[in-house]
Amino acid sequence: MKKDIFAICDPEAAYALRLTEFIQERQGTAFEIHAFTNVKSLCEFAAGHEVSLLLISTRAMCREVRELPIEKIVILSEGEILEELSEYSCIYKYQASDSLVAEVMEDYAAERRTPQALLKKDMCCIAIYSPIKRVLKTSFALTLGQLLAKDRKVLYLNMESCSGFSRLMEKEFTADISDLMYFIKRDGGSLVYKLQGIVQSLGNLDYVPPALSPMDIRSVECKEWLSLLEEVESYSTYEMIILDFDESVDGFLEILRRCQMVYMPVREDNISVAKIRQYEKLLEFAGYGDLEEKTRKLKLPFHGNFGQGTQYVEQLIWGELGDFARNLIREEFGNG
Structure with missing residues (x-):
């Protein structure tokens, strides 16, 4: 079975890459991770793939992203509070990676999603x-x-x-x-x-x-x-x-x-x-x-x-x- 897709979109390329690498280093990750630095490439990818979770910066969030069929969107905030994004979960961008990922996963897990069982040898x-x-x-x-x-x-x-x-x-x-x-x-x-x-x-x-x-x-x-x-x-x-x-x-x-x-x-x-x-x-x-x-x-x-x-x-x-x-x-x- 395929893993759920976790997309990260941030115009700050070094940040997106660093966070992606941090998550991928966790050996038992339940996700397939993809990083994007612009909305265009994200939308092109989402047109052909089912994205389960999107972590996106406030600078990249826009109407095109809202219209994508993504199960869960979490906003990366730089400290600002934007009322127009109040419908989405929001976490502070500049914190330790393990704390950030813990917040995202806590929010995602609480919505009672059950992943597909993976086809693999018995553990x-x-x-x-x-x-x-x-x-x-x-x-x-x-x-x-x-x-x-x-x-x-x-x-x-x-x-x-x-x-x-x-x-x-x-x-x-x-x-x-x-x-x-x-x-x-x-x-x-x-x-x-x-x-x-x-x-x-x-x-x-x-x-x-x-x-x-x-x-x-x-x-x-x-x-x-x-x-x-x-x-x-x-x-x-x-x-x-x-x-x-x-x-x-x-x-x-x-x-x-x-x-x-x-x-x-x-x-x-x-x-x-x-x-x-x-x-x-x-x-x-x-x-x-x-x-x-x-x-x-x-x-x-x-x-x-x-x-x-x-x-x-x-x-x-x-x-x-x-x-x-x-x-x-x-x-x-x-x-x-």
Whole structure:
């Protein structure tokens, strides 16, 4: 199935190009993006294509554009308020690209558009989980994700109660996974467009900023997590999704069952072995013994300290953990 068409029209060519590139860099985009610097070329394109969403500057908006059969028009304002355009949604042009896109997608998603399901291979869902703490679980998940994203469209979801991502990525997020799950709770429209406005990128790896509050994660029900996975699989272009979570997530065993594979970092000390044994007894008692068949225990290597923040995250792939993950990818997926 074809993606929805998202057109951007602004006489300021550098701005239109920069915004287009920013959206295209988001690996799981639900749109086919086209940029125009004049109304004539936009109208010629719209005559032969069904444009779902148009983001257009006030300087370019005119009668010809009003008459185009476009589902949704959003005005890029430079700060002015024009009463003749009051029928359209309006956002401020000169703000951070991620904030701008989040506003556009929030507005678009709220109108309950349901995109067509994409014809693609089934999405591979990978869980990184361990009943043992401080076993490099998140470091490994980010390493694996970055390496897989070199050749595939990969989304990383951290569902932990306390992830530390603001410090790790050295930025404050305007929206996070809590907003995404609230959107699901109130059934506010098409999730994939909401996702498009929240997702961030680490190189080629896309990720949704984790929740700031542990209570936000604990209030999400298992069925809502499963709904999220189903929506991403059906309506995004992601080929893989990596889930990084712990027992605080409601229905975590059911979510593990939903995944094609589970990577479990382990240690060999007595306490760690005892925790693994208790977890395996839980699987047997709760009727989830099948999870052991898809679980691969990993003894991760010690890795050097690469510094703080994004420097640490980006350099993970060049250390011992990166070498370990490359070998794993070769074994499991045939490249890396």
